[in-house]
Amino acid sequence: MQCELVQRQLALNEITQDIRDAVNAHVASCDGCRRAALLYAGINDVLAGEPTWRPPDGFASQVATAVVPVPGTPQIRKPFAAVAAAVLLLTAYLLVNGSLLQVLSGLFEDYVSVVSVLSRALVTNAVFLVWVSAAISVIATAWLTRRWLAEE
């Protein structure tokens, strides 16, 4: 067996039954791996023997009283709600604007004129729409980032 492979298994303490004999035979005949086996055993022993933390008496109730769980809806629903609200807002805006222009221009004759009026309404308000979309994007991004940081 290769020294690198043997030492990796020794370090990870992953010597399974099927390779145990081969590893032992290699370690018995290789000074470097024998030394490594002793050192890795020592390292594993010391690391495993480190003490664990013990909470003081009454710690759990003290912490539980201090912090109140925040009931929340599943994270996935909130961005959808925000996007849906934004789309509804935009649609309402377009409808109101388009209808207003339609009333003003008195063009109700046919479908083409309606499309034409709506298109003109979009072009006329393009700058405003871009700003509204940008604002919604910035607010949504800030909100999502804040939530993500709070969770982290």
Add this chain to the structure above:
Amino acid sequence: MDIDEQDLVRRCLAGEQVACTTLVDAYARMVGTVIWRATNNADGVEDLVQETFLRVFRGLGYFDVRAKLSTWIYTIAHNVAIDHLRKSGRLHVAPLDSEMDTAMSAETGPEAAVSREEMRLFIRDGMAQLPEKYRLPLVYTALDELDYPTVAVMLGVPIGTLKTLVFRGKRMLKDHIEKAMRQKGASGSFHAM
């Protein structure tokens, strides 16, 4: 841990104080141990455990109940410890000198006799010098309660990568110990522990 995690989460979210206490009680010891091992400092562990549970309860409403609660909580504890190390300027990222000596040390083994206590000191000294990238996988996987899949999630790495980090960390530690033993200049053979 033999608790119904989904039920516990649901009861905590409903504001049941007893359930919140049960949750803290169930995980506080391991959270504290993870933080202690990560920060390598017993002072302030209590505050950081509190901070961890503050984040746990804040985020509990967003916890995916299909995931393992303990893993999620230990991941938050790990993040709290890392934040603390960053804030205190103790996040050690520089490589250990002996990382360069790896190939050489296999050829020139120590011929030293060291006691168990000396070995412990060498290991602690070596651990203090290890970059966090290698030290954290070492200290976490040494805990019986944390298996490789859990630690992999905590550190955000695949299991294969985690094993490589653990192996490299232990090899660097081994090289550090051998170097320390050579410097000590003792002769004979070291003892198995």
